[in-house]
Amino acid sequence: MRKIIAVLISILVIFVLVKLLMNYHNTMIDKEILRVEVLNGTSQKGLAKKTSQYLKDNKLDVIIISNARFDTISETIVIDRLKKNCAYGKYVAKKLNCNNIMSDIDSSLYIDVTIIIGNDYNKYLKEKTNGTE
Numbered sequence: 001m002r003k004i005i006a007v008l009i010s011i012l013v014i015f016v017l018v019k020l021l022m023n024y025h026n027t028m029i030d031k032e033i034l035r036v037e038v039l040n041g042t043s044q045k046g047l048a049k050k051t052s053q054y055l056k057d058n059k060l061d062v063i064i065i066s067n068a069r070f071d072t073i074s075e076t077i078v079i080d081r082l083k084k085n086c087a088y089g090k091y092v093a094k095k096l097n098c099n100n101i102m103s104d105i106d107s108s109l110y111i112d113v114t115i116i117i118g119n120d121y122n123k124y125l126k127e128k129t130n131g132t133e
Contacts, residue, residue, distance in 0.1 A: 036092060037064035037114045041073025047117045051096075051125060055115075058095050063111065073118040079104050081111055088112045096124045 036055060040048035052062040078096070080089030080103045089101045092113045104114075117125070 034060055034088060034091070034113065035111045036060050036062045037066075037109075037111045038062055039064075039066055039068040039114065039116045041068035041071060041076075041116045041118050042121060043071045044121065047121055047125065051115065051117055054125070055092070055095060060092065060095070068116050073116055075100055075120050076118040076124055077102065077116050079114040079116070081106050081109055081114060098124050 036052075038048045038052045038055065040046075048065045048067065052065045055062050076096070076098055077100045078089045078093040078098055080086040080101065082088055082105060084103050084105065086101050086103050089103065092115065093099065093101045096115070098115075
């Protein structure tokens with residue numbers, strides 16, 4: 001009976017360790033290849049460029065800098081394009097101190113994270129980019 005219990009405990013321990021390792025692997029982020037898109041969702045000119053420069057200074061690879069489809073976006077949002085658990089989005093959002101994060105998986109975009117800057121940009125960008133011009 002003791003051997004059966006020992007085997008069951010061993011199996012349980014192995015299962016837990018494998019599960020922990022899988023979770024760790026799923027949340028690991030290769031910062032060197034994290035591809036970011038920054039879109040200006042406001043009428044304030046130059047925000048995407050300034051935000052991109054800040055992110056580049058923080059070792060992120062910003063590959064797209066553009067305007068959003070609309071310039072009336074009220075809240076800044078970080079969108080994780082690859083992970084349901086928003087691991088990439090959380091990493092990038094932390095750089096901006098932004099808590100508005102969601103997942104919208106679309107691997108056809110060839111980007112990992114999209115940032116849409118909203119009209120609340122002063123909460124996230126004023127100190128980091130020395131305001132706006």
